[in-house]
Amino acid sequence: MANVVRLTHALLPAMPTKLYTTQLLFIHNHTIDISFRADERKFDVEVHITSGTK
Numbered sequence: 001m002a003n004v005v006r007l008t009h010a011l012l013p014a015m016p017t018k019l020y021t022t023q024l025l026f027i028h029n030h031t032i033d034i035s036f037r038a039d040e041r042k043f044d045v046e047v048h049i050t051s052g053t054k
Contacts (some may be wrong), residue, residue: 001025003014003022004023004034008021028047030047030048030049030050031047031048032045032046032047032048033045033046033048
């Protein structure tokens with residue numbers, strides 16, 4: 001992950017328009033779906049919790 005940050009920062013001088021990025025490392029023990037709603041310009045996150053039946 002740190003290499004991605006360094007790479008995007010190193011590319012800034014070569015860009016005609018600067019594109020600054022943010023990285024998020026999210027650790028969770030359940031499956032999640034992340035989608036972007038272009039009409040509302042926001043992200044939706046859904047957590048899928050499975051029951052541990054024995």
